[in-house]
Amino acid sequence: MVDRHLAHSQSVQAEEREHEADHPSSLVANFGADQPLALDCGIDLAPFQIAYQTYGTLNAARSNAILVCHALTGDQHVANIHPITGKPGWWETLVGPGRALDTDRYFIICSNVIGGCMGSTGPASTNPATGRPWGLDFPVVTIPDMVRAQAMLIDRLGIDTLFCVVGGSMGGMQVLQWSVAYPQRVFSALAIACSTRHSAQNIAFHELGRQAVMADPDWRQGRYFEQGTHPHRGLGVARMAAHITYLSDAALHRKFGRRMQDRDEPTFSFDADFQVESYLRHQGSSFVERFDANSYLYLTRAMDYFDIAADHNGVLAQAFRGTRTRFCVVSFTSDWLFPTSESRAVVHALNAGGARVSFAEIETDRGHDAFLLDVPEFLDISHAFLQSAAAARGLTPVRS
Amino acid sequence: MVDRHLAHSQSVQAEEREHEADHPSSLVANFGADQPLALDCGIDLAPFQIAYQTYGTLNAARSNAILVCHALTGDQHVANIHPITGKPGWWETLVGPGRALDTDRYFIICSNVIGGCMGSTGPASTNPATGRPWGLDFPVVTIPDMVRAQAMLIDRLGIDTLFCVVGGSMGGMQVLQWSVAYPQRVFSALAIACSTRHSAQNIAFHELGRQAVMADPDWRQGRYFEQGTHPHRGLGVARMAAHITYLSDAALHRKFGRRMQDRDEPTFSFDADFQVESYLRHQGSSFVERFDANSYLYLTRAMDYFDIAADHNGVLAQAFRGTRTRFCVVSFTSDWLFPTSESRAVVHALNAGGARVSFAEIETDRGHDAFLLDVPEFLDISHAFLQSAAAARGLTPVRS
Numbered sequence: 001m002v003d004r005h006l007a008h009s010q011s012v013q014a015e016e017r018e019h020e021a022d023h024p025s026s027l028v029a030n031f032g033a034d035q036p037l038a039l040d041c042g043i044d045l046a047p048f049q050i051a052y053q054t055y056g057t058l059n060a061a062r063s064n065a066i067l068v069c070h071a072l073t074g075d076q077h078v079a080n081i082h083p084i085t086g087k088p089g090w091w092e093t094l095v096g097p098g099r100a101l102d103t104d105r106y107f108i109i110c111s112n113v114i115g116g117c118m119g120s121t122g123p124a125s126t127n128p129a130t131g132r133p134w135g136l137d138f139p140v141v142t143i144p145d146m147v148r149a150q151a152m153l154i155d156r157l158g159i160d161t162l163f164c165v166v167g168g169s170m171g172g173m174q175v176l177q178w179s180v181a182y183p184q185r186v187f188s189a190l191a192i193a194c195s196t197r198h199s200a201q202n203i204a205f206h207e208l209g210r211q212a213v214m215a216d217p218d219w220r221q222g223r224y225f226e227q228g229t230h231p232h233r234g235l236g237v238a239r240m241a242a243h244i245t246y247l248s249d250a251a252l253h254r255k256f257g258r259r260m261q262d263r264d265e266p267t268f269s270f271d272a273d274f275q276v277e278s279y280l281r282h283q284g285s286s287f288v289e290r291f292d293a294n295s296y297l298y299l300t301r302a303m304d305y306f307d308i309a310a311d312h313n314g315v316l317a318q319a320f321r322g323t324r325t326r327f328c329v330v331s332f333t334s335d336w337l338f339p340t341s342e343s344r345a346v347v348h349a350l351n352a353g354g355a356r357v358s359f360a361e362i363e364t365d366r367g368h369d370a371f372l373l374d375v376p377e378f379l380d381i382s383h384a385f386l387q388s389a390a391a392a393r394g395l396t397p398v399r400s
Numbered sequence: 401m402v403d404r405h406l407a408h409s410q411s412v413q414a415e416e417r418e419h420e421a422d423h424p425s426s427l428v429a430n431f432g433a434d435q436p437l438a439l440d441c442g443i444d445l446a447p448f449q450i451a452y453q454t455y456g457t458l459n460a461a462r463s464n465a466i467l468v469c470h471a472l473t474g475d476q477h478v479a480n481i482h483p484i485t486g487k488p489g490w491w492e493t494l495v496g497p498g499r500a501l502d503t504d505r506y507f508i509i510c511s512n513v514i515g516g517c518m519g520s521t522g523p524a525s526t527n528p529a530t531g532r533p534w535g536l537d538f539p540v541v542t543i544p545d546m547v548r549a550q551a552m553l554i555d556r557l558g559i560d561t562l563f564c565v566v567g568g569s570m571g572g573m574q575v576l577q578w579s580v581a582y583p584q585r586v587f588s589a590l591a592i593a594c595s596t597r598h599s600a601q602n603i604a605f606h607e608l609g610r611q612a613v614m615a616d617p618d619w620r621q622g623r624y625f626e627q628g629t630h631p632h633r634g635l636g637v638a639r640m641a642a643h644i645t646y647l648s649d650a651a652l653h654r655k656f657g658r659r660m661q662d663r664d665e666p667t668f669s670f671d672a673d674f675q676v677e678s679y680l681r682h683q684g685s686s687f688v689e690r691f692d693a694n695s696y697l698y699l700t701r702a703m704d705y706f707d708i709a710a711d712h713n714g715v716l717a718q719a720f721r722g723t724r725t726r727f728c729v730v731s732f733t734s735d736w737l738f739p740t741s742e743s744r745a746v747v748h749a750l751n752a753g754g755a756r757v758s759f760a761e762i763e764t765d766r767g768h769d770a771f772l773l774d775v776p777e778f779l780d781i782s783h784a785f786l787q788s789a790a791a792a793r794g795l796t797p798v799r800s
Contacts, residue, residue: 040668041668042668136670139668140668140669140670197658198658199649199652199653200649200652200653200655200656200657200658200674200676201644201647201649201652201653203658203674203676203677204640204644204652204676204677204680205644207640207672207674207676207677207680207681208637208640208641208644208680210670211636211637211640211680211681211684212612212615212637214670215612215616215633215634215636215637216615217617233615234615236611236615237608237611237612237615237637240604240607240608240611241608241641244601244604244605244608247601249599249600249601249736249739252599252600252601252604253599253600253601255600256600257600258597258598258600258603258707258710266705268440268441268442268539268540269540270536270540270610270614270697270701272607273704274600274603274607274704276600276603276604276607277603277604277607280604280607280608280611281607281611284611297670301670304673304674305666307658310658336649336736339649
């Protein structure tokens, strides 16, 4: 998978990533020793920083702010060119002028999660106590920790109540956590393709990915930056595994079936004969260009630990009791990572808690990844939910 | 995953495996230079050997022979203690006195597939041209190649027609291939949890496993035996990935859920906090004790290439036209690796080809692995199918 040229380019990219971790191409909110982040593991993290992007304008009433929460391998570059890959923002289907998250109407904030690698403090950041990257000395963080850090950022921006919190997958977990931890501060919540706790099968896939990273001798117990190595092979394998779970059997069949790559007959070798093999190899190698291996360990761990009910005596409905937030929960028929049954459990708990909730299961064969794709029904439902919530909030367009 | 003690024990086991590849604890059929195996890739493999086990007694009419075809990580030790692991045979639920494959009544044969690592010629065997293990110089083999080799073994044993060919997963692929390649020689066929072609998702999971093996620097381009290394980390990761696909979400949930391993609270570390993590790590490390990494590459490749329809102008029914074999096709409701829809496609093709076929979808939450487990309905159906076929074949118990 790796030749010498690629190894050189990966080394350059690793330096870029390392630089991005401390000096991101983003806005940065710094929190000093007097403003620690109280982590679930019992450690106070200080100092720390949060890298974030904003789009649109905050209105005078400070009532039109939307927080977008990113997924496991996402970041704050939701609707602008990515500083490392040069690619468009990861959610431009949903965020932009005239789109569901209308940048002409709302003030959109997206921050890199704590534990991430794009400028919020994480294992790739420099540990001020040692002057070296944190590596595995970085404390294990949780979804509630990510949300606590985001709340500090929202405070810093002088915003009391968010008009909406939006996210898919790990982002959806953060949406649910926001609504549980700060119910007064969330006017509406759009939780997509997610769950209130990670299933055994999902933990299994994450553990597989972590073992793939840690099995790579170039991982060096997480000290690869200092030792000039990069566990690109292990991280590539982890990404391949995860990527299969983001798609559906039907989507893979439609996209690739058993079609061969640039040939008609099998080569009787271990070359990538099938298009799906070639595609997966590409997914693995392009991911390692932009993502930090240790961050991958930390963020998968955070998802595994997530369990809202466990924090509420095992009763999920208790977590949402008395909430005034307006919820919209969305699932996709072919998503086997976060199947509709998980979303239904959320909706039942919300109903039992007396919440106002709408639920949509979108028919698509595109799997978990559907929330990132141009799936018209999903975009329409998101748009309608935001419109209705905006009316209830008394929001008028910023530029009307 | 690996400490020094483990590394030592794995090195001993690797020597055992290497020895087993040339000098198996099994019966061996040798085929000399004058009896080459004509492989699909165009190469004639000669000399080669097939390691096999038998149970029960061949009757005077030579009409009571059953060939058991093993799955990807199985071998010929279907109903005896395994020479490396010391564990019972892998299909003792089905094979034994009074069981569906009654060793008091039938003569059961199971051979290690070509490309395997338990004594039939494969990449771990010594290449007579070099005196070194074949490694990646071994030609890529296919499911039809495996079956062609088995037919040569059956010839050698003086058996014209097999009373039944039985197998699950990759074994089921061989069953279907037998019925297509040698319809006159197969009186009945029991094909379990299989398909006539590998899906894109299944190819993707296999490619992931191969990349995990090849990413391990100890793989050494397949020359690990000579270099005294063993790609146990990569093969362990490959096995973890495969193992997830052998189970079901429901089975993982029932078995493990989110239960912690020997603790009540999370450790906030990368230890195996959850039971499912600990289980998967065990699956990975115990597999590498008994299996050869290169064989894993070859056998997954053979499954990926399998496509009966492609060999019959894209029309599956053509493959089975006019067959007189009695078929029983079995699937399991929670098997997402070879879902019921795949078995239905086989049944439809058999029907269209005018075959005599019965079909059973067994309700179970145990996933693909169900065919190896004590699932009473499955065992009963297998028993009934064999009984009915035996009556049609005019077989009476050997010892009555």
